[in-house]
Amino acid sequence: MDKDSDPRRAESYPPSDLAELQLLHLADSALPIGALAHSFGIESLVSHDLLKVSGLAAFLQAYIEEAGMMEAVFCRHGFRLAPKNMEAFSIEKWRELNRLLSALQPARESRAGSATLGHNFLAALSALARFPAIEEALSAFRKSPSGDRDVIHHAPAFGLASGVLHLDENRAVLAYLHQSLTGLVSACQRLLPLGQSEAMRILWNLKPVMIEVAQQSAAQTLEDTFSFMPMLDWGAMEHPALTTRLFVS
Secondary structure: OOHHHOHHHHHOOOHHHHHHHHHHHHOOOOOOOOHHHOOOOHHHHHHOOOOOHHHHHHHHHHHHHHHHHHHHHHHHHHHHOOOOOOOOOOHHHHHHHHHHHHHOOOOHHHHHHHHHHHHHHHHHHHOOOOOHHHHHHHHOOOEOOOOOEOOOOHHHHHHHHHHHOOOOHHHHHHHHHHHHHHHHHHHHHHHOOOOHHHHHHHHHHOHHHHHHHHHHHOOOOOOOOOOOOHHHHHHHHHHHHOOOOOOOO
16 A cells, blocks of 8 residues: 555654655665766876875865865755745746856866766656656756756755755755765775775764864855865866776766
8 A cells, every 4th residue: 555545654654754764865875866976086086196095084074175065055055946835946046056056166077977966866856756846947957049058966956855855954965965975985995995994984084074064054155155176176177088987077
């Protein structure tokens, strides 16, 4: 018997429990959006001997404080675009948000990776249930009359989905940061002699940093936010020139 055929089931659990499970679902690395295929420039840094296990924890902390901060801000603003009460979803504000994030990412490879994950993320969610705002947001992926293609970045897409599901904004931002860092650590495990225990230790120790970044992102405006990681941007730009590649980006 499914949920729709038994209305009593909807009353048998606290809404907060369902929200928690939905958030875990959205942030699960098993979500079929292709996240495991991207290193966002880390593969180039490892290939050129610029990133080693000994410096990985410091590198990932810098990543969260720079790129993570910027994406946390965009995740929040995506969350806030979710329609509330009877208001309509603003497709123009959605397009503007994604275009601004594109402008703040100098490496084409990183932009493309983020856009691929964002589109796949919303497409995966739309396959689970009908969400009108998600369907409208996906329409931004279609070609405009000028021939340019609008993109959907992962951070605002995650925020929008969390808002549509009426999840908690702060918890959504934390979940986004955590899954982003988990994905990078997973990439490092395939590129570096990084064991499972050390990988888990790095993730564990960086959780307070994620909390601080999430809290600080609440006070930042879109006009204030930026990310300065030139070495990682170079790594992303250099990636297509690698002789052999394990990752897409």
